[in-house]
Amino acid sequence: MNKVALWEGLCLPKAKGGMGFRRLHEMNKDLLGKQGWRLITMPSTLVTRVFKAHCYPICGFFDSSVGNNPSYIWRSLWEVQDCLKEGCRRAVGNGDDTFIGTDPWLPVDNNPYVETVLHPTVHDAPMSSLMNRHGTGCDVECVKDIFTDRDANLILNIPLSTRRPPDRWIWHWDDKSAYTVKSCYKHLTTVAGDDHPWAKIWSLHIPPKFFWAISSLNDSALPNFVMVCWGLWGSRNERVWNGLGFDSNTVVHRALPFLENWKLANEASTQFSVVAGHPTRWSKPALGRIKLNCDAAICQGSIVMGISWVLRDDEGKFLAAKNTVVPRNYLVKEAEALSIREALSWLISTSMGSVDVEMESQVVFNALFSSSFSSAFGLLIDDVRGLASAIGDVEFHFVKRSVNCTAHVIAREAFLVSGCGEGLDSALLFLVNILELDLMD
Structure with missing residues (x-):
């Protein structure tokens, strides 16, 4: 048994009838993307090293192919390659591991790759070769001489750290640059179009985990409907597990006030964090400061x-x-x-x-x-x-x-x-x- 198959056998959940691999293969792209993200950003882990040695030994994950007779897990991970490639960017630290002509390192949404036709020596060079001798910024004249106006402006607008940390992969669709299933799902559903009910449901201003409903209700009635459904579910559980009787009035009067109280609590906390406690005039610091x-x-x-x-x-x-x-x-x-x-x-x-x-x-x-x-x-x-x-x-x-x-x-x-x-x-x-x-x- 090869190493990848052994790892699959140890880590994958077993379903009845031997359906573990098939269920993994049918997982949504956003969930599979998280596993692919780990292969990209955690090169020293045992799992990543095993997959690299077996599936893409002479290239990176983004340049890999599905290969001959792939395992179920590798075929599944490989299928999210395009999605990950679209959302991944290179954060430039010291510039040594970000390559000018091949990596997505420009700070722009549409096309983060350099568009300028480059000489091979520049195309394959690290981004650090564009920095000034102190490494605190790019050599402005050099950048303007080599690149088109579009590329030059983007390159010169990259803030560089004075600490010169290593370059790393970041996730473009998340505020903190880390891959999340939610951010990937949101992007995929946006690309697919918003004509299905889920886009409307995800945007509801209701407590987390209650995102299920029908899209025929208007925006004011839909949150109430969802909360009543939640109340019905809770009442059903009380009936099954505790033997309590069902009363529709109790369900409604419990669910709707809960929603209103939740909204008020969130609005109050938001207002407090922005407004309360902040002075409107400059004041002197404490003694000795x-x-x-x-x-x-x-x-x-x-x-x-x-x-x-x-x-x-x-x-x-x-x-x-x-x-x-x-x-x-x-x-x-x-x-x-x-x-x-x-x-x-x-x-x-x-x-x-x-x-x-x-x-x-x-x-x-x-x-x-x-x-x-x-x-x-x-x-x-x-x-x-x-x-x-x-x-x-x-x-x-x-x-x-x-x-x-x-x-x-x-x-x-x-x-x-x-x-x-x-x-x-x-x-x-x-x-x-x-x-x-x-x-x-």
Whole structure:
């Protein structure tokens, strides 16, 4: 018995009549995709090494073929190859394992592959060969000389981590870049069309796990119908297992209030997380601490953005401010994360610590307290975490625009001056009035 067949025999559930393999073969693509994702992203595991040695020894998973006399499990995994290829992207870290002409590494939805006709030496070269000598960004002139405008703009808009982590695979259809059955299913059903009832049912605002109903009801009646069905199911179980009688009024009066209470609880928690507890004016930090406000500004219609930060002490006195124009056009969340990274990097050089960092991006704030993920944005977040750890005493806070107004003005001012603006000890002239307003009660 070969190794793959042995692994199948040990791991697959056995059904009556020897139907285990057939049931696996009939699994949905989204479920099979998770197994394929593991083969791609976990190359050192025993299962991956066995499959690679037996099924695709001289190539990668995406270049493999079904082969002669394939096992049931390999045929099933191979059938989701196209789906995985469509959703997988390369997150560039150090650029050593991402190849310019063959990998999907450009930050775009439609076609993440380089379209420029390349010389073979460039086509097969790693992405790191396009970076500057410090590895902190791409060589702008080199990129513009080699690639078409479309490819060059996309390449130059890839945020790069200062830590130079290894390149890795990410899942394009998930916010945290990790494969989930739900994200794959959602994409597959979207591609197939939304003319079936499941697309409508999945979008219902009802408690999880109650997504089954008919599509003939209108949008207001459908959630009630689903909840009543859930109530009927619960009543049926009470009848079968506990011998309780069935009463239709009890079912309805139990199910519908449950739905309303669930909606109110979720609406309340959402409002609290966004609004409650957040001040509307800038305030001084606690005694012995300093406060760092960061922001980024995107210049619409251009390929530049401004990043800024302003530093004040526990009396509200100005310590330093800086803004600079970055010749990139990142996503807003990436630009915000970049401004915080550069501010903390600058702060380390001053030997100051015990700092409160305020930002107006809820997305960035939430990401800082979430588990790590591997997209370009995730790598920037990990850079920020690393710098905060090096400083030692950093607290992050999400604030409204009105609290972060000074940093926002400094970021916008970057577009109006040439080069980098920096003020130490004494405020830049245009900041004086804004800083005074922040201190007014």
